[in-house]
Amino acid sequence: MNTYYAANLLIFAGVDIIACLALNLQFGVSGVVNFSFIVFQAAGAYAAAVLSMPPDTAPDYSFQIYVGGYQLPFPLPWIGGAVVGALLALPIGLVVLRRLRADYQAIALLVTSIIANTVINNARPLLNGAAGLALVPQPLDGVVNTSTNSYQYLYIGLTAICVALVWFIAARIVNSPYGRTLRAMRENEVAASALGKNPTALKMTIFVVGGAIAGLSGAILVGFLQVWAPSTWLYPETIILFAAVIVGGRGNNVGAILGALLVPVGFEEVTRLLGRMNIGPPNLIPALEWVCIGLLILGFLWFRPRGVVPEQRRVFPGAPAVEEETRWVVGKGAR
Amino acid sequence: MLSARDIHRHFEGMHAVDGVSIEVMPGRITGLIGPNGAGKSTFMAVLAGTLPASSGSIVFQGEDITRMPAYQRARRGLVRTFQLPSEFGQLTVLENLLVAAPDNRGESLLGALLGKRYWMPDETRLVAQARGLLERFGLLPKESDYAGMLSGGQKRLVEIMRALMLRPRLLLLDEPMSGVHPSIVNEIAGYLEQLRDDGLTILMVEHELHIVDRLCDPVIVMAQGKVIGEGSMAALRRQPEIVEAYLVG
Numbered sequence: 039m040n041t042y043y044a045a046n047l048l049i050f051a052g053v054d055i056i057a058c059l060a061l062n063l064q065f066g067v068s069g070v071v072n073f074s075f076i077v078f079q080a081a082g083a084y085a086a087a088v089l090s091m092p093p094d095t096a097p098d099y100s101f102q103i104y105v106g107g108y109q110l111p112f113p114l115p116w117i118g119g120a121v122v123g124a125l126l127a128l129p130i131g132l133v134v135l136r137r138l139r140a141d142y143q144a145i146a147l148l149v150t151s152i153i154a155n156t157v158i159n160n161a162r163p164l165l166n167g168a169a170g171l172a173l174v175p176q177p178l179d180g181v182v183n184t185s186t187n188s189y190q191y192l193y194i195g196l197t198a199i200c201v202a203l204v205w206f207i208a209a210r211i212v213n214s215p216y217g218r219t220l221r222a223m224r225e226n227e228v229a230a231s232a233l234g235k236n237p238t239a240l241k242m243t244i245f246v247v248g249g250a251i252a253g254l255s256g257a258i259l260v261g262f263l264q265v266w267a268p269s270t271w272l273y274p275e276t277i278i279l280f281a282a283v284i285v286g287g288r289g290n291n292v293g294a295i296l297g298a299l300l301v302p303v304g305f306e307e308v309t310r311l312l313g314r315m316n317i318g319p320p321n322l323i324p325a326l327e328w329v330c331i332g333l334l335i336l337g338f339l340w341f342r343p344r345g346v347v348p349e350q351r352r353v354f355p356g357a358p359a360v361e362e363e364t365r366w367v368v369g370k371g372a373r
Numbered sequence: 374m375l376s377a378r379d380i381h382r383h384f385e386g387m388h389a390v391d392g393v394s395i396e397v398m399p400g401r402i403t404g405l406i407g408p409n410g411a412g413k414s415t416f417m418a419v420l421a422g423t424l425p426a427s428s429g430s431i432v433f434q435g436e437d438i439t440r441m442p443a444y445q446r447a448r449r450g451l452v453r454t455f456q457l458p459s460e461f462g463q464l465t466v467l468e469n470l471l472v473a474a475p476d477n478r479g480e481s482l483l484g485a486l487l488g489k490r491y492w493m494p495d496e497t498r499l500v501a502q503a504r505g506l507l508e509r510f511g512l513l514p515k516e517s518d519y520a521g522m523l524s525g526g527q528k529r530l531v532e533i534m535r536a537l538m539l540r541p542r543l544l545l546l547d548e549p550m551s552g553v554h555p556s557i558v559n560e561i562a563g564y565l566e567q568l569r570d571d572g573l574t575i576l577m578v579e580h581e582l583h584i585v586d587r588l589c590d591p592v593i594v595m596a597q598g599k600v601i602g603e604g605s606m607a608a609l610r611r612q613p614e615i616v617e618a619y620l621v622g
Binding site: 207210211213214215216217218219221222225226228229230231232233234235236237243244247289349351352353354357358 | 421423442443444445447448452453455459460461462463464465467468469471472473475477479480481482484485486488489492495496500513514516517519535536539
């Protein structure tokens with residue numbers, strides 16, 4: 039296994055874990071079916087790109103057109119990606135989450151994803167349209183030599199730090215009274231409202247938090263790939279992340295990580311290996327991948343709706359014995 | 374305590390609630406009865422803010438709450454339960470109660486991110502308070518069970534306890550005996566009597582007339598979206614139009 043391949047695998051795994059943890063907060067914990075999730079990842083990627091790139095009038099960059107071009111040093115582009123993801127969540131959330139019923143919210147968010155992709159695809163002066171952005175500088179470019187194996191390890195390390203940070207945030211949210219209220223809203227929004235909880239405010243906060251984390255995942259990805267175009271964030275990409283959260287276990291951070299490793303990373307690897315075998319027409323394997331993802335979602339929703347690692351029951355210290363083996367003791371961790 | 378004036382609620386031309394005015398007096402259990410389709414549950418939903426009123430006004434403890442959303446009414450002490458079980462199924466019984474508790478510093482995003490050292494004192498206090506309620510209602514051994522796995526009667530009790538965690542001033546109970554095994558009905562009625570004796574005000578929709586007889590005074594009768602009578606059950610039984618509309622049998 040060469041270094042670049044290992045870096046590619048681990049960084050994609052890290053990005054997918056971060057994305058699945060964010061989607062789990064929104065969908066798994068809070069019940070917000072965010073079918074536009076990939077838009078927030080894309081927004082973070084574009085933001086990080088234009089914050090780190092020079093202006094499009096620079097000699098090597100004049101073949102593309104884009105706004106910005108601020109050449110900010112690392113880590114500002116990554117922070118900027120997260121901030122833009124959060125800021126984008128505000129207007130979308132205020133329009134979609136305030137008045138619509140949950141099923142219509144899902145449809146509106148799906149449509150938002152399609153509209154956003156179509157707009158960026160066709161509005162070339164904004165972010166270079168369908169051709170997308172290229173030659174995005176890697177983090178610390180100019181400070182360290184980015185073409186060495188050591189840099190690949192450095193990038194893996196930076197990604198791992200971000201995974202740890204997002205895990206920390208997700209764990210604090212899920213295991214807190216705030217997370218409990220989000221789960222109650224997921225179970226029965228009207229009843230939660232009748233108990234003094236403001237569902238719109240709860241959804242908005244978790245939508246913004248998820249947007250920020252999604253934006254960060256996009257920033258990490260674009261720094262590694264150095265290119266970003268509308269074809270990389272079509273709405274089906276969100277479905278893959280949903281499949282990961284459903285397979286791993288909704289409402290459970292460990293399940294989200296497991297799902298990220300099993301579905302986006304696992305499928306990518308299997309597809310790559312099968313592709314080398316030259317089986318059937320060229321598009322057969324990617325097409326079969328989508329069939330498998332669809333079957334996976336249906337299969338799990340039908341036979342194991344709570345996923346491979348189900349959401350854990352919270353048992354408080356001093357409670358009577360519970361028969362289930364896996365349970366969560368508040369304040370003491372899993373046992 | 375609560376005054377509703379000329380409340381209307383229309384659904385695409387259908388008048389589910391048609392000019393209802395009531396007064397709820399403190400420290401009593403007021404009954405709201407009537408045949409199916411009388412508009413009782415719709416009226417309760419309008420009072421709680423789950424449904425907006427098409428017109429009319431609602432004043433609760435001197436404050437006009439007509440345009441106030443449900444969650445703000447609940448924070449002021451106007452708390453409802455539902456006709457259909459509305460427990461948080463994948464939360465444990467204890468968690469169902471804790472969700473309802475106000476004043477937990479870990480309930481905000483910032484509080485959650487600050488960690489359990491910040492919110493654990495509140496949590497510990499509220500767990501003790503919730504366990505006190507569970508003990509009073511005989512469900513302490515069930516605290517770690519998923520609420521969705523309880524029996525119909527136990528779910529009703531969880532809903533009532535959940536509402537009590539909010540320290541309500543007026544409790545709106547929508548058919549609390551619905552779907553409950555007859556052996557549990559008297560038990561729940563006993564708990565409601567205790568709550569009344571503790572000073573809690575209750576407005577209750579109920580079909581079980583022997584329970585209304587036992588608990589409620591006064592009783593309001595609704596039919597076809599309107600109030601058609603009000604008084605004690607004994608007085609209502611003497612009114613032929615009410616007996617004909619609802620109390621037959």
